[in-house]
Amino acid sequence: MPRSGPTSPTTEQLADRLHSTAIHLLRLVRVQDSAAGIGPAQLSAMSVIVFGGPMSLNDLARAEQVKPPTMSRIVDALEAAGLARRRVNPADRRALVIAATKKGTALLHEGRKRRVKFLARYLERLSASELAALERALLSIQKAIR
Amino acid sequence: MPRSGPTSPTTEQLADRLHSTAIHLLRLVRVQDSAAGIGPAQLSAMSVIVFGGPMSLNDLARAEQVKPPTMSRIVDALEAAGLARRRVNPADRRALVIAATKKGTALLHEGRKRRVKFLARYLERLSASELAALERALLSIQKAIR
DNA sequence: GCAGAATACTTAGCATAGCTAATCAATATT
DNA sequence: AATATTGATTAGCTATGCTAAGTATTCTGC
Numbered sequence: 001m002p003r004s005g006p007t008s009p010t011t012e013q014l015a016d017r018l019h020s021t022a023i024h025l026l027r028l029v030r031v032q033d034s035a036a037g038i039g040p041a042q043l044s045a046m047s048v049i050v051f052g053g054p055m056s057l058n059d060l061a062r063a064e065q066v067k068p069p070t071m072s073r074i075v076d077a078l079e080a081a082g083l084a085r086r087r088v089n090p091a092d093r094r095a096l097v098i099a100a101t102k103k104g105t106a107l108l109h110e111g112r113k114r115r116v117k118f119l120a121r122y123l124e125r126l127s128a129s130e131l132a133a134l135e136r137a138l139l140s141i142q143k144a145i146r
Numbered sequence: 147m148p149r150s151g152p153t154s155p156t157t158e159q160l161a162d163r164l165h166s167t168a169i170h171l172l173r174l175v176r177v178q179d180s181a182a183g184i185g186p187a188q189l190s191a192m193s194v195i196v197f198g199g200p201m202s203l204n205d206l207a208r209a210e211q212v213k214p215p216t217m218s219r220i221v222d223a224l225e226a227a228g229l230a231r232r233r234v235n236p237a238d239r240r241a242l243v244i245a246a247t248k249k250g251t252a253l254l255h256e257g258r259k260r261r262v263k264f265l266a267r268y269l270e271r272l273s274a275s276e277l278a279a280l281e282r283a284l285l286s287i288q289k290a291i292r
Numbered sequence: 293g294c295a296g297a298a299t300a301c302t303t304a305g306c307a308t309a310g311c312t313a314a315t316c317a318a319t320a321t322t
Numbered sequence: 323a324a325t326a327t328t329g330a331t332t333a334g335c336t337a338t339g340c341t342a343a344g345t346a347t348t349c350t351g352c
Contacts, residue, residue, distance in 0.1 A: 009281060015265035016258070017284050019175060022168040023190075027211060028291055029165060039310095039337055044169075057301065065173060070339055072302060077337080094300040094347045112162070119161035122290045130286040131160060137283030138163050140276040144268045145174055185308055185339095204329060216310055218331060223308080240318045240329045 018141070025119075032118045036111040038081060041066070043111065045074050046083060046100060050108045054099035056089065083107060164287070171265075178264045182257040184227060187212075189257065191220050192229060192246060196254045200245035202235065229253060 009017075036043055041064070048063045049055065055063075061071035075098055078084035083104030089095040100108070123131065155163075182189055187210070194209045195201065201209075207217035221244055224230035229250030235241040246254070269277065 011266045011269045011277070012262050014277060014281060014284070015262045015269055017288075018171070018269075018280070019261065019265060021284050021287055022171045025164070025168045025287065025291060026172065030211075041338055058299090065176075066338085067340065068301065069303080069341085073338075089300095092300085092348070096301075115165065116158050116161045119165060120157045123157050123161055123164075125290045126286050130282075131157070133279050134164070134283040134286055135155060135160060136276075137280040138160070138167050140272050140280055141167055141171065142163075144271045145171060187309055202329075203331095212309085213311065214330065215312085215332080219309075235329095238319070238329085242330075 028122075029115050029119055032115045033111060035114060036107060038077070038083070038107075041070075041074050042077055042081075042083075043108075045071070046078065046104055046108045047112075049084060049098055049100045050105050054097045056095045057098060058095075060098055078104065174268075175261050175265055178261045179257065181260060182253060184223070184229070184253075187216075187220050188223055188227075188229075189254075191217065192224065192250055192254045193258075195230060195244055195246045196251050200243045202241045203244060204241075206244055224250065 030040070033040060033043055038046075045060060045064055048060060052063065057071055057075065058068055060075075061068045064071065066074075075084060075086060079086060083101055085099050085101055087097045087099070089097050123134075126134070176186070179186060179189060184192075191206060191210055194206060198209065203217055203221065204214055206221075207214045210217065212220075221230060221232060225232060229247055231245050231247055233243045233245070235243050269280075272280070
């Protein structure tokens with residue numbers, strides 16, 4: 001077994017800390033998200049149709065890793081709140097086109113701004129070189145889990 | 147305004163990507179966690195009493211950022227599954243001492259192993275220097291959000 | 293071109309997990 | 323000793339996840 005000093009943790013130790021850090025980070029920002037006035041599943045679904053554009057219920061469910069009945073109810077709530085709209089797809093009348101309303105788009109952008117500003121205040125504690133390492137690490141993770 | 151080339155994103159852009167990456171990462175490992183056979187809130191509570199030791203219901207609720215009634219029901223489920231145990235604290239008979247059983251400890255360690263191995267497989271795609279940057283970035287984030 | 297299969301979504305019914313308000317028991321305070 | 327505070331539970335609401343079953347539309351094979 002090759003030598004492995006305290007400066008180079010195993011991949012598994014790294015994975016464990018990555019997981020734990022992700023949990024703590026999201027727990028931290030969750031408080032900000034609750035200010036949007038809608039639940040986390042609704043917020044996340046809004047994010048998909050705002051940034052990914054209008055799509056069918058099945059596609060939206062897949063994007064959120066949820067079954068269609070669950071997404072159907074989430075869209076019910078979004079429609080009731082005036083944040084999204086169901087339309088029948090004229091090209092396939094079984095399918096829907098679910099799109100964000102103006103109100104929904106605005107709400108999402110405000111929430112995102114609030115959350116990002118909140119997180120950014122924490123990141124400002126870091127040095128320029130720490131931020132550079134973070135930047136690089138994020139690219140790596142995104143590449144790895146693709 | 148100081149020049150800021152494409153190689154140095156703003157703190158807010160970084161915060162946004164950090165948030166997004168954390169979401170995708172946890173979504174990825176969630177599949178593994180469901181193999182434990184208990185819900186995510188129960189799993190997370192188990193993790194607290196296994197790694198943090200026995201504690202009162204209030205402390206456990208605080209650690210999980212949940213209200214006491216919610217935690218009371220989660221502990222109900224853990225007890226019913228034989229994973230944790232409620233005892234009255236003899237020093238203050240209003241309070242409980244909630245501890246993991248042997249079975250609960252074993253289940254948690256297995257689940258953690260499964261999840262970590264799963265994540266580690268992804269990390270193995272990265273080069274040694276990418277892993278080093280990740281290691282450094284994790285320390286930075288932990289420092290920043292602590 | 294029509295019968296049956298497949299697809300898209302909804303409805304119904306169940307479990308988990310979050311909350312507040314109200315209650316009970318034990319401890320602390322005055 | 324009376325009252326206030328604290329720790330936990332119960333009751334009842336909402337949101338979010340599931341599977342199974344139903345309806346409407348489209349596709350396929352003959």
